[in-house]
Amino acid sequence: MAEWPNKTWLVERGIGEDRFLLLEGEQVLAARIEVHGEPKPGDVYTCRLVSRTAGSARGTVHADAGFDILVDKLPRDVSEGSTLDIRLTRAPIVERGRTKMAQGRLADASDAVEERAEAREVAQFPAGLWEDVWDAASSGRLAFPGGEILCCPTPAMTVIDVDGDLAPKPLALGAIEAIAQALRWFAIGGSVGIDFPTLQAKADRAEVNTALDEALLDWPHERTAMNGFGFVQLVARLRGPSLLDRFATARTAMCARFALRMAERARGDGGMLALRIHPALRAHLTEDWIAQLARRIGKPVRIETDPALALEAPSAQIVHHDSQS
Template identity: 65%
Template sequence: MVEWLVEHGIGEDRALLVENDRILAARHFLSGAPWAGTIYPARLVSRSGGSARGTARTEGGLEILVDKLPRDCTEGSELLVRLTRAPIAERSRLKLAQGRPVAADAPEDSSNWALREVSSFAPGAWEEVWHAASSGVIDFAGGQILCCVTPAMTVIDIDGDLQPRELALAAVPAIAQALHWFDIGGSVGIDFPTLEAKADRGAVNQALEDALADWPHERTAMNGFGFVQLVARLEGPSLLHKFDTSRVGMCARYALRIAERLDGHGGAVLLTVHPALRAKIQDEWLAELSRRTGRQVRIETDPGLALEAPSAQIVPL
């Protein structure tokens, strides 16, 4: 059975698409952050003359680039806007949210995937996805892929000790895994090894077509330098984007998850983190952790710990 499972965390929600304990895809939502499909009441604050595009702003200050505006929608008009893309933070800028006007009776969520809430994923499931996204690396027999985000696109590089044709073909399943696990959309560039023979490039093109048959996208054929470009619908920041622009926040929430899932009876929770994480962990998050675990929570810092390696244990009161 294939189904989406969702785990409600502290400061975030996590979702995994699972089939017989195998992770097919993942999604991640920061608490309170806008996401595609949500409908917001907003006011049109600007519109160019003769254009169907403009900028709307919600009461909470979220700015949305809106297209397909009706002709009679003028600046100052109130409207309902469904997000088609959540805002995406980059190192030097913020890509504004995008949306379209909807009628008052429009359904809240346009997505076609349903979630089943669970108290906890299978042991190690989210950790495997999380650490892969944190490093941007997925290993495969004979090599690995490295995924990086840039302002223009997500780039996937391939490295290994196989012959170029074999390396390229062996990397294809890992590429498909990364696209699903990291919730990647938009423009994606894949730097395969250079393949001189047209037949070899054709074999890789076919392998990509087969591997990505369930991932809606458009794709160029591999050029003479081994480069392939994919373009898919972009609904919001991928896990890679979130680690690139807010690694400390991602690691802080992960530390709370580790502490929440401690086994044992009695005592208090001692959470030890890098000092940068302590500054990011909100007091209300610690209060929620105490409520969920039924224990007192103590937090200490250790500059010797990596951001991605918090320590949690049960200690005597």
């Protein structure tokens, strides 16, 4: 979170997750989620070195918490079976069909410390800001005048497709602000492929390259120049799953936690909260989470299921105890 030192990070402590927004005034610059109980960069784990490549400073450790971590910069005298304190530099990332292993280094290595900006805790974000980010990440789409971008995570990279009704050059230039917004809003890292419309003229491709550089000045990365087919590849530090990754692999869990957030914001003069959700979300709402919700709002909670509701569209209202709607 240290790339924008002059801006304000806010954190909203939710049920099952903490939500972060980077604001400049009322404008959202970046966002991310930390799910409770999940490993995150900066966490330190006691581990056992289970394998080490001969002649290399790399190896694999098994954390007491039950998962494996790829490590590098191991000292020469550390052998298999040794107990080590490892600080995560990248959290595990669940992908379709597999999990990308966590990465880490010795906890006392000076370059392994995770930089973190201070976040100011608030009871609730300003109205609408988190909802805008969440809705955009849920669909993977951001619109701009004359077109839209579609962002899709794959095991190899996050792919951003540019589409619209404009001519190729204005379409490519018009998409850049939305691309820069998506990278920050969705906490995208690692390898990113951008499929711009094909631009035949080298001068046009150079203009798009320059505009992209300017839009990403404060987003540390490396990139290729646009090729003749309109493709650009970015590479940035990968620290954990993006919002897109979470929706791709755990949509119902994301929607269940969002339903709890919406329930916390229900208002009314009745004595009970009625939370109506799609049936698929019910299994993700633990009794502990429901109890937390009741304590936060100071009212008992009734969970209702309705298959006509979309996963992303819960309904919460304060009702009287004898009300059934």
